[in-house]
Amino acid sequence: MSRQHYLKAGEVAFSKMDKVSAELLALTYGSLVTQLLKDKEEIESVNVQLEKMGYNIGIRLVDEFLAKSGIGPCQDFRDTAEVIAKVALKMFLNVTADVTGWNSDLTACTLVLHDNPLNEFVELPASMAGLKYGELICGVIRGGLEQVHMRVSCTFVKDVLKGDDTSEIALEFKEILKEEFVDEDE
């Protein structure tokens, strides 16, 4: 299906959602990250915790996505990436992304985020260089795709908070999961 079609589907899906102010989400997320930074000794374990929380959110959020987005099964991983970038991100965070940088096997790509509502009011001091502030989103994508039996790896590779020009998430397809898999989180 075409990119235009997905853009439209994302708009429609978002219009059907209950809304909350983006600022409130940003403030809440900021407070959460602050608390994690206080609780954990190492910044890396904050990243891990954020990713884990995202994963838990993703495995629940995907149900709502499948129910409300009106998107059918994806043809291939390229299709999946477009759906995440144009429909899922739009529907939940009211932003879209561009999918670029495909490798030759079409198993890895980069999502270039046009905007990230979590980043509002945020400035990272130099001492926090190791913090992947938006890592939650990566967890959501991983958790969501795992529920549709697709194992991926997903992480921020560029972040405007760290002085990069754009925010970019690297997304890589790993394998299709068999029906019975172990829920690593429970």
Place this chain on the structure above:
Amino acid sequence: MVDETVTLPQPPAEVAESPFILLCNEWIRYTSEAFMARQQQQQQQQTDSKSNPGAAADGTTDGRPVAAGAGEGSSSSSSPSSLSSADVDGVMVALEEMGFMLGGKIVERLTASRSRLQDEKDIVKFICKDLWNYLFHKQADRLQTNRRGGYVIQDNTLRWLRHMPPMPDTAPPHKRPMAPVSVICGIIRGALTHLGLSASVSASVAEPPCCSFSIKIPS
């Protein structure tokens, strides 16, 4: 002639509510589990130091006072069904603190472009209208006062409780309706504190999603 086309500030962009609710739930769960883990660790240290007096020094290096009644010989408290009420209260206090932090920040944003609220009544009204609108897209359903610094805010359809299934008393603390309600208590207290009123806020959930918050402002 003055150009009338002044650009109004953009309304704040919106996002979907469900990821926000799920995020709050994850945070509640994290806070609750982190509290329980600390509690268990302390208990462990206490039993260790009882059975092995030589380890007593290690058991207290944490420097935290062990909550009264929490560690009294209840070695079975590792299973969630035998949570002491002190543990549950402790979790709710931790959640309230988390809300407190958030409440201050929210009000800082909300009041950035308005004059200072002086009157106690105006401040409480601000909570019922502006803060409620910001959090739940509606105003609180009812506000009562005893005119002596006591206020009760009632909401019949608290959004954050809408999707909570009924939970037995044995459910882990983060799954009880009291969990998000404790956070909201904290948000209210944080908001009041930021507006210059130190108050105590408590809540009762008679029948979710109906909920009432009582505010006591010492004169």
